[in-house]
Amino acid sequence: MSPVPDLVIHDGRLVTPGGIIEGDLAIADGKIVAVGTPLADAKTRVSAKGKWVMPGGVDPHAHIEQMSGMGQWNADTFETATRSAAMGGTTSVISFAAQASGQSLASTVADYAARASRGAMIDYAFHLTLTDTGVAGFDDDLATLIKAGHRSLKVFTTYNIQLSDAELLHIFGRARHSGALVCVHAENDAIIAQARQDLIDAGQVTPRDHARSRPRMAEIEAVERICRFAEYLDQPVMLFHISTREGAAVIAAAQARGVPVWAETCPHYLLMTHEVLDKPGLEGAKWMCSPPQRTAADQDALWDALERGTLALVSSDHAPYRYDETGKLAAGADAGFHQIANGLPGLETRLPLLFDAMVSKGRGGPEAFVRLTSTAPAQLYGLQNKGALAEGMDADIVIWNPDKQVTYGANDLHDNVGYNPWEGHIVTGWPDHVILRGQTLVQDGTFLGTPGSGRWIDRPALSTQPNATTQKADLA
Template sequence: MQHFDLTIRGGEVATHERVFRADVGIVADRIVEVAPHLPAGTRDIDATGRYVMPGGIDTHCHVEQRSGLGFIGADDWYSASVAAAHGGTTMIVPFAAQHRKQSLRKVAEDYAALARAKSVIDWSYHLIVSETDHQTLHEDLVEQIRGGITSFKVYMTYDQLKIDDYQMLDVLAVAAREKALVMVHAENNDVIRWVSQKLLASGRTAPKYHGTSHVELAEGEATHRVIQLARLFDAPVLIVHVSAPDAIATIGAAQRMGAQVYGETCPHYLVLTKDAMDLPGMEGAKYCCSPPLRDEAAQAALWRALKDGVLQTVSSDHAPYRFDETGKLPYGEATTFKQMANGMPGLEARLPLLFSEGVRSGRMTIPEFVALTSTNHARMYGLAPRKGYVQPGADADIAIWDPDREVVLRAATLHDQTGYTPFEGMRVTGWPTTVVSAGRVIVHEGAFDAAPGSGRFVPRSTPMPFQSPPPVSARGQFFRALADGEAGPAHSFGYLDR
């Protein structure tokens, strides 16, 4: 008879496909059996009346990172990973951000060292690429991809980080060749800059004008543009933090045409609206993020896009800037909407908000919740089947959910270091009561037990869009070869110059 170090018995196992009654047997850091009526292990957890799900994976969060404007977030790897664990997330993938003139290799090495010393849960990271010189793209980036960092992010806005269309083509060509997924912050920088300058010149400086300056058309245009650039090479792209109906429609149309474009959104776009930016005084600064909060019609469009599969993942975009001179209010009450740090915290609240507003409200099923918060992340970013599954052979990363537990979200009881939550006072139904990371019970009924640095680096394999891709078109073949200096006559690829 198999001996288990840990068993979880009596619960309903929830996967991205179905919900079924089974026990889960764990040895060391792996799941070894999922079956009815397993014997008790050395440690035995009764999950009767609860769901046993794969731990959440958050593939878009900002941890111990300097922003383009120079702001440092409130959370380091320790506090962020502790907050994630309390919210049912067992792996995070934040960003090692290259700023202008920095070595991408050194940025990555330094960032990994911080995670290795502090994280209490398993981790990886994406790169943020802001330079496109030969050393960055063809040496450092390639080295990182081949070492298991198989995704990276680029910006189409923020003067301190953005790349132009010419640079984007260089980036996409390398990604297509090396089979790395490009994540894109898609907003038209010049539109935002023009509107912002006009607003400031007319004395409109309050937080609510942040939303005005990041007009929906800027998101829609940039989304369309990067999809077309990616089609030159038939390269997959993932549009992060989608907020607007125009962008959703553009992504959906491209998918129907066969383009490999994917999308992500975040809980704050699903449960908050732009009205929050118009609170008295500077309170609206707490709700300024990019892209900004939209209206109720955008919320409805996002929920439909999740249901219809146009968007594949829900991440927190956790950006924990304090409501003081270190983040949101660098110039106190005189801070304009262009001077404040962009972003809001949400790492711990991500899963409870989506469970409450999605599952409990009837907008999605339990399997859809599991897919959007864990399994799709694992597949998209090359972590499957090790992560995102409750099945033999997978890592024992599990969140046990009480679907009826009611919790009022309060900054005072959450575990990040921001000092406020944009979801203050919201009541959620459904909460993870026990969290298992690599076989370790690190959260149980509010008690926390994990040491800094006990999380592990997880190298990632080929992202899902490259695993069973559609055939590369003659156009894509020609321009991929052209980027590598290998293209012969266009007709040799079945692609005729016109």
């Protein structure tokens, strides 16, 4: 440790990998250099008396400056999205470098890297979204990019960017060879297509009908299939946005067999039900996402799966579209659910919602909150030096005021979406002070970051052993 730290946060309740410690935390040159040790000298001292000191949030699932499968750009740039993330206590994000039809993977990554380097104000990495395996040089590009630090891949089993089973198995095999984790949006496209067409034929096309257009069986079948693919090839897989109790049960059964499968869920599945879609006119479109919100019984099952470890983490699945003609209403005021962009903003609200539920209301406690929102995503996705308060780690820190109560308003987020899907929801606990690599990003509601100050996070590939045993150990 340097003789005089740059910053000491003193008298806080520190949530560390070894437990909760009452004491000080010291920062020098952007790194944590001491945890728990009382320190009198520092260039700057910040009191955290009566507050929680936790690692900055790691959100491993966010769509930023990206075109949807419907050919529609989402509302956020890297500047607006990462500003919003920081205001909610998130200091690292993994968004998507989404391949367009006919585009090479090298060109895809170059495009997104340019956007992020121009605007990002927190640290970032990319999942490579694979949609066109037939482009020239696909396999070579994929291996090169994984080796260069892009160690997670995203594939779909639905939408017009879905891959066939044969293509999925090919990607699984390439990932296994190169040392990458495969992330999957798992819903059965045929089940969805039939349910959607039946509703359209019956004239039942309002936003509240959206939930029925994506039946729970679509998730259950696809999750089971992907678990079997992972088992067949012994390839690590992350299943995105699990929404049903049956989906969680399938994952638990696969894990019990030793399948290298992990899974996540999101706040809107833990804290909303499909009833949120039942609004006058098209207003319910604000809450349309895929998979849709389910039932109270599913909520209970997902919380239980988090507590048991079946679900490893909670992401935002930030997918921002404005409620106007540039976003949700692009098809007009009489659009059906099948013509409305799916997704809702979540980068800024993920942590306060979960702090309220887990810390303030006691559903898991502060250590579980940190594990699910910071430590586990950093470890699973290879974000070295992120996600924990420990010596040598990046000084990404949030000081939480456990007593501050906030009622979300109609349009009080710092993204570019124009509405807050949690309007009227009351949270207790608020990120008063947000620090990235030792530099203050947010203090008492004021944002202090600058565009382009975020850094790309290099993530070394997983083991490239002939089997995935070492990969599983790396992830675990």
